[in-house]
Amino acid sequence: MSRGRELVVCRCEEVTVGDVQDAVRAGCRTLQEVKMATRAGMGPCQGRVCRTLLERLASLEAPPAGAAALTKRLPVYPVPLGQLEEEGQP
Amino acid sequence: MRVTDHPLLPPLRRREVRFSFEGREVVALEGESIAAALLASGERVLRFHERTGAPRGLYCGIGHCLECRVWVEGVGTVRACTTRVEDGMRVRRAGSGEGG
Numbered sequence: 553m554s555r556g557r558e559l560v561v562c563r564c565e566e567v568t569v570g571d572v573q574d575a576v577r578a579g580c581r582t583l584q585e586v587k588m589a590t591r592a593g594m595g596p597c598q599g600r601v602c603r604t605l606l607e608r609l610a611s612l613e614a615p616p617a618g619a620a621a622l623t624k625r626l627p628v629y630p631v632p633l634g635q636l637e638e639e640g641q642p
Numbered sequence: 643m644r645v646t647d648h649p650l651l652p653p654l655r656r657r658e659v660r661f662s663f664e665g666r667e668v669v670a671l672e673g674e675s676i677a678a679a680l681l682a683s684g685e686r687v688l689r690f691h692e693r694t695g696a697p698r699g700l701y702c703g704i705g706h707c708l709e710c711r712v713w714v715e716g717v718g719t720v721r722a723c724t725t726r727v728e729d730g731m732r733v734r735r736a737g738s739g740e741g742g
Contacts, residue, residue: 563698563709564707566691597706597707629705632717
């Protein structure tokens with residue numbers, strides 16, 4: 553896994569493959585630890601885009617504990633009350 | 643650029659609306675998303691990454707990834723791909739304006 557270190561895994565926090573590899577080499581043994589060290593998956597999309605990539609990458613880098621799943625986030629977004637009000641009008 | 647004569651869809655005939663992006667006037671068609679209108683006008687950079695300053699634009703296009711955040715005056719930060727453009731709307735890159 554020396555190629556593609558510059559590939560962006562998590563766009564929200566701009567975390568690359570290299571960042572994840574470095575975190576694993578620095579001692580991270582679970583995906584949760586990688587997340588805490590790099591902020592991968594902690595941006596506005598809450599892992600919607602990068603979760604599967606991260607899980608795959610972590611399982612390659614640090615088997616087998618690396619595949620431990622991250623906390624699942626509900627697919628919800630903050631919505632201004634004014635917007636709900638407008639949509640409720642006939 | 644817009645696909646105005648699609649082989650399957652009816653011809654695109656919609657009222658024009660005008661809004662501004664970073665102070666520049668943009669002509670859009672009613673009902674378009676902010677992202678679609680900006681892309682059609684040639685604007686691909688919707689914001690810059692907060693830490694690295696790398697340019698960001700439309701990515702997933704379905705409201706998932708939040709890459710296309712822009713700042714709308716009087717509203718706040720919205721997803722450009724899921725927010726319809728309105729006449730007179732003042733839009734800036736997320737993070738560039740007050741409250742962005």
